Amino acid sequence: MDSASIYYLGVTLILFLAFAAIVARTYSKRHRDKGEEPKFRMMDDDKPKKDDHPEN
Amino acid sequence: MNQQEGYADDIVKGFVIWSMVWGLVAVLVGVFISFQIAFPQLNFPPYLTYGRLRPIHTNAGIFGWGIGSFMAFFIYITQRLTRTSLWSPGLAKAQLWLFNVVIALAAVTLAMGMNRSKEYAELEWPVASLVVVLWVIFAVNIVMTIVKRREEQMYISLWYILATLVGVAVLYLVNNASIPVSLTKSYSAYAGANDANVQWWYGHNAVAMVLTTPPLAIFYYFLPKATGVPIYSHRMGVIAFWSLIFMYLWTGAHHLLWAPVPDWVQTLAMAFSVMLIAPSWAAVFNGYFSMNGQWHQMRENYLVKFLIFGITFYGLQTLQGPSQSIRTFSAFIHFTDWVPGHVHMGTLGWVSLVLFAAIYYTIPRLYHTEIYSVGLANVHFWLVLTGQLIFSITMWIAGVQQAAMLNATNPDGSLHYSFIETMVELYPYWHMRALGGVIYLAGLLVFLYNIYQTIAGAKTQAVAQRA
Known part of the structure; x- marks a missing residue:
């Protein structure tokens, strides 16, 4: 196996692990409720928030 | 609209109306070229031939109707999902003008036969350069609105919107890399099979980043x-x-x-x-x-x-x-x-x-x-x-x-x-x-x-x- 092949394999592996981490986090018990929160909050977005202190 | 009272929606109206105009152009030209194929005597050289009109149909449809509407709804949706007004309505107004100039220039130059011969990337370098400016203006405005958001978590539509902004930029810049030889002619920076590979990496991902991720955000x-x-x-x-x-x-x-x-x-x-x-x-x-x-x-x-x-x-x-x-x-x-x-x-x-x-x-x-x-x-x-x-x-x-x-x-x-x-x-x-x-x-x-x-x-x- 040459260095280019090792590089491609490494990048593929890193991408796969990143994806696996996203799946694990999204479906973890800890994030279950938080992960579904945005779909409820988006139902009430008629006006901008008035507060001067953004949450982020 | 008073920006302190609500969302910047006047600009959304502008994009929606102009996207409908370009959508009508796309379908009118599409119907005409379908008749040209069925009745070849309807080809009138040099401007009204299938070869000249087909890229006008696709560009008006994908970029005029599609991108125009996406710009409208990205601005509409982003403001609401971030619960904040658009970062710069003035920049969005400039974007609307530039958008229409670019689509009109695309129609004129394609009718005149100026064409890079790459499907969905036909525009010659001066118009393509304006597309880049247009996209940067758009992306900066949307990203800055997301940055100042008043909702901690991002609803799924925002992820699709961000992917579109990044994806289109990367695809367009790489596939449009060209060597200009005059104001109206350039040659691809790639050659042979490499050129074909880059072109279809772009071509199919135009389907991804223009015809999939934005409609999913909207859906x-x-x-x-x-x-x-x-x-x-x-x-x-x-x-x-x-x-x-x-x-x-x-x-x-x-x-x-x-x-x-x-x-x-x-x-x-x-x-x-x-x-x-x-x-x-x-x-x-x-x-x-x-x-x-x-x-x-x-x-x-x-x-x-x-x-x-x-x-x-x-x-x-x-x-x-x-x-x-x-x-x-x-x-x-x-x-x-x-x-x-x-x-x-x-x-x-x-x-x-x-x-x-x-x-x-x-x-x-x-x-x-x-x-x-x-x-x-x-x-x-x-x-x-x-x-x-x-x-x-x-x-x-x-x-x-x-x-x-x-x-x-x-x-x-x-x-x-x-x-x-x-x-x-x-x-x-x-x-x-x-x-x-x-x-x-x-x-x-x-x-x-x-x-x-x-x-x-x-x-x-x-x-x-x-x-």
Whole structure:
């Protein structure tokens, strides 16, 4: 196996692990409720928030 | 609109109206070129030939109607999902002007025959450079709005919006790398098979980042709004999003099966194309499951009808696409009329149905009124659905017949039919396609009339209230 092949394999592996981490986090018990929160909050977005202190 | 009181929605109105103008141009030219194929005597050189008009049709459709609407709804959706007003309405106004200048320049230069000969990347370098400026302005405004958001978590539509902004930028810059030799002519920075590989990496991901991620952002936002019920699973939406992003960029080479690009590149593209069924159908199921207990709205709510038929065509499109990316099937239908049938199910069925719903939803709200006629909206729905189905189904049948004739051989191995014999057999199908286009155009005109009357009625009401 040459260095280019090792590089491609490494990048593929890193991408796969990143994806696996996203799946694990999204479906973890800890994030279950938080992960579904945005779909409820988006139902009430008629006006901008008035507060001067953004949450982020 | 006073920016301190609410969202910057005037600019949304501008983008929606201009995208409808360009959408009408795209369909008018599309119908005309379908007649040019059925009746070749309708070609009038040099400007009104199929070769000159076809890229005008695709550019007006994908970039004028598609991107114009996406700009409108990205601005509309982003403000609401971040619960904050647009970062710079002034910049968005400049963006609207530049957008129209670019699309008009594209139409003029393509009619004059200035063309890079790369599908969906036809624009010569001066116009392409303006596209880059336009996209940077757009992206900065949306990203800065997201940065100053007042919602901690980002709803799935925002992820799709961000992917579009980044994806289009990367694809466009790489594939448009050219060496200008004059103001009106440039040559690609790549050569031979590399050029083809880059072109179809761009070409197929234009499908991803222009005709998939933006309509998905819009679908995920407007389906819950139309039904009044949240999306089935936000987490499934997130996983589908990341799967789509990880897989899509590898698929471009399925346009080059049996071509002189490395065999492993073709196989990789084929494998990832088939794998894409999973995230695509996750979005479809998310849409369907969101309708649990709400299916009666298909009968009662015209917006839901547009959206659910739209996501259904997305589902069919994402089964047909991977099938076409398999070597044996590709060998059969590639270079036949099957392909425009496939493409138009995506553009007329999936993308446009979702955009129609979004426009029907937003225009009455932006103008503080009701839609002029729900009856006309239903007429519009059935006309565009009928027109699109006639178009696509006719082309699939034509493609199979064409492929069968092109592949037919005599016992000695020679071809059974000459190329011209295969063409002659397609005329009845081309007539049917033109008819499908006319029906679709009729539906579009009903839609435009309905929207025009809605806006005109709102303005009359506003004047009466002031008096």
